[in-house]
Amino acid sequence: MSVLVRPATAADRPTVERLWLMFRHDLSEMEGLLPGPDGTFRSDRLRSAFTDADWAPYLLTSGDRPAGFAFVRDLTGPVRVLNSFFVVRGARGRGIGLRAVQEIVARHPGRWEVAFQDANPAAVRFWRRVAAETAGEAWTEERRPVPRRPDVPPDVWISFSTGGGRPGDGAPAE
Numbered sequence: 001m002s003v004l005v006r007p008a009t010a011a012d013r014p015t016v017e018r019l020w021l022m023f024r025h026d027l028s029e030m031e032g033l034l035p036g037p038d039g040t041f042r043s044d045r046l047r048s049a050f051t052d053a054d055w056a057p058y059l060l061t062s063g064d065r066p067a068g069f070a071f072v073r074d075l076t077g078p079v080r081v082l083n084s085f086f087v088v089r090g091a092r093g094r095g096i097g098l099r100a101v102q103e104i105v106a107r108h109p110g111r112w113e114v115a116f117q118d119a120n121p122a123a124v125r126f127w128r129r130v131a132a133e134t135a136g137e138a139w140t141e142e143r144r145p146v147p148r149r150p151d152v153p154p155d156v157w158i159s160f161s162t163g164g165g166r167p168g169d170g171a172p173a174e
């Protein structure tokens with residue numbers, strides 16, 4: 001299955017909004033969260049991805065079908081953050097996620113970070129693999145408390161660099 005990664009446009013937003021629901025629904029199983037009364041999930045990051053100058057939304061496609069999305073934030077800061085990343089279930093396990101991340105980080109060389117939860121074992125394996133494939137041994141992993149949420153487990157943060165720069169030698173992302 002081939003995958004194309006391209007910046008999502010305003011015309012792609014309805015598609016990305018539906019993918020967002022699928023993404024949040026997947027994560028909600030691990031977080032034990034129910035949707036809101038209207039059947040949706042909080043979408044502040046989705047809004048930021050399409051409106052904030054420092055963010056970039058990407059759409060993953062296979063032919064004319066959507067295969068996933070990615071949101072990047074802090075594009076102009078010292079450390080870019082892969083903020084949200086999703087591959088539709090029918091396309092998983094084929095290397096699409098790995099190839100898509102590599103394409104996105106190659107577009108923005110420098111220091112990168114991504115956060116995920118220990119409770120998401122697919123993400124734990126996936127991001128370690130992405131870091132190793134992208135940065136060899138030059139990546140680090142640490143647990144950081146979630147700001148203003150002492151009630152939830154710490155996030156796992158993976159840091160790596162593309163095209164120069166060392167992981168962890170800059171300002172924290174949050």
Ligand SMILES: CC(C)(COP(=O)(O)OP(=O)(O)OC[C@H]1O[C@@H](n2cnc3c(N)ncnc32)[C@H](O)[C@@H]1OP(=O)(O)O)[C@@H](O)C(=O)NCCC(=O)NCCS
Nearest residue numbers: 026085086087092093094095096097098122123125126129
């Ligand atoms: C995590 C996710 C992005 C992986 O996408 P994918 O396209 O299936 O991943 P790939 O096929 O590129 O996998 C690359 C490597 O990651 C690891 N991996 C991916 N999914 C895995 C799983 N379910 N279990 C264990 N390892 C996994 C494997 O090492 C895999 O390499 P291999 O197939 O050669 O063993 C996808 O499952 C997803 O969107 N999940 C829901 C949303 C989510 O959790 N996003 C990340 C949290 S921020």
